Amino acid sequence: MQTYDDIFQQLVRAAYQGNLNDAIERIRQSGKANEEKLELLLHPENLPPVVHLKQDCSSSSVPSSCQVACLFSAIQKDAKGQVTVSAETCVGCELCIESCKSGHLVDRKDFIPLFEELSSGKNPVYAMIAPAFIGQFSADVTPGKLRTAFKKIGFHGMMEVALFADILTLKEAFEFDRAIKKDQDFLLTSCCCPMWVAMIRKTYSTLVPHMPPSVSPMVAGGRVIKHLHPGAKTVFIGPCLAKKAEAKEADIRDAVDYVLTFQEITEIFDAAKISLPTLKEDEREHSSRAGRIYARSGGVSTAVSDTLARLRPNRTIPLRSERANGIVACKKMLKEILNGEIKANFLEGMGCTGGCVGGPKSLVPVDLATKYVNDYGNEAPYETPADNPSVLKLLDLLGYKTLDSFLDAPESMFTRKF
Structure with missing residues (x-):
């Protein structure tokens, strides 16, 4: 077997x-x-991000380690004692997989339908690479070489999701400026981590009104690509299993067709005999430092704070951030908010320790990955998206003629109703 x-x-x-x-x-x-x-x-289309292998999994009425580990009650047992994973409630945190020592819980893989899509040539397929990508495939693999690699295996092109993180940074900076008028006000940054969002919506729902109505950079990227290239298919690649669940959520499932992890795409490159370090450069759009550092803990807070200072230098109430990374730390911070023990007005949560770079499908240790992200951010030609001509050009192409205007479009592709 x-x-x-x-x-x-x-x-x-x-x-x-x-x-x-x-x-x-x-x-x-x-x-x-x-x-x-x-x-x-x-046939992974309707599966949750975590899949249960039924064969040889012992039956018992006693809660198993995977059931206990699940923070969202997505794992249950049926009448026969068989483990089941709910596609509706599983967020892909992967804690259950880590707790299952027998290997009966595995991550969903979308390769076969994606390969059929690439092979058919019916629609252009775009890769969207997460901000955490830098350094994952070896230190000398540049964005330009990675873009060439994707084209070699049949993709029409590759876009850095950091560019769309730039756009969401602008949006959340404007949201903060609009919402925070007195010292008691606060926002829970909502746009980045699906585990953080799920935790607030499902367990701490009284805090939902404090979430700005922003989609994630992944969703923004998928929607922009499909708007500019009708008929296109989009594929997100990152270190996060939870993105597989986010892409299936009813109100945003229009944005991303497939989600692969860094581990999956590495195996695809190997099978296709793609030697990344030897490829030619294919440079395209440029993100600012703000969008690039989304991948590590504190990156969103820093990005929004720097952008707010750039846009509204005379604000009387500055952005005071507090951040938590890892499920346990996020739960602790949310409880402290409910108890009135938090003095910050911008709260950032990341479900993985270290942020996205600490995701379960990251290929390098979190400390090294954080260094790569910080270095890549420091190499950016622009500090904030307000200074980034690539962002301004893209917004103009989408019909937003001023930086403020896209905030006032309640049904825009960057807005989500929680």
Whole structure:
């Protein structure tokens, strides 16, 4: 019996060797347990980000370690004692996978339908790379080389999500300026981490009115690409399993068609025999420092604070931030807010310790990844999105003629109703 990851790797290799159908048939004939895993890989469309492998998982009425680990009650047991994962409530935090020592819980993989999309050539497919990407594929892999790699495996192009983080930084800076008028006011930054958003909405719902109505940079990127290129398909690539859940949420599922992790895309590059360091540069848009540092803890707060200072230098109430990273720290901070123990007026939460760079599918240690992100941010030609001509040009292309104007469009592609 093969493992789920073994079968995934076998399919990826076969796809780029031109014998995918033969590989699928061989796996189907190799046993019931392998066939179950194969079907999960062939048809991931309606699966939660965490998938349960039913074969050989022992039955018991006693809550299992994975059930206890889940903070969102997404894991239950049916009448037969079989573990089930709810597609509606699973947010992809991956705590259950870490607690499952038998390997019966795995992450959903979207490769097969994406490969079919790329192979068909019917629609242009765009890669959207998360701000945490820098340094993940080795220190000498630049954004330009990565863009070339995506084109080699069939993508029409690649865009850095940091550019859309720039746009959301502008939006949240304006939201703060509009909402915070006295010392008791505060905002919970909402646009970045789906685990933070889910925790507030599902467990601390009384705080929802303090969330600015912003989509995530991933969603903004997908919507902008589809607006500018009708018919295009979008693929987000990052260190986060929770993005697979976010992309399926009913009010924003129009934005992103597939989500891959850094681990998945690495296996795809390997199967396609792509040597990233040797590729030619293909440079495009440029994000500011603000958008680039979204990937690490405190990055959103710093980005919004710097941008607010640039836009509104004479504000009498400055932005005072407090941040928490990791599920436990986020819960603690939210409880302190409810108890009136917080003096900050801008609260940032990241579900992973260290921020996105500490995500479960990150390829390098969090401290090193943080250094790469900070260095990349410091190399940016612009400090804030208010100074970034790429942002101003994109907003103009979308019909926003002034920096303030897109905040006043309540149904814009950058707005979400919580």
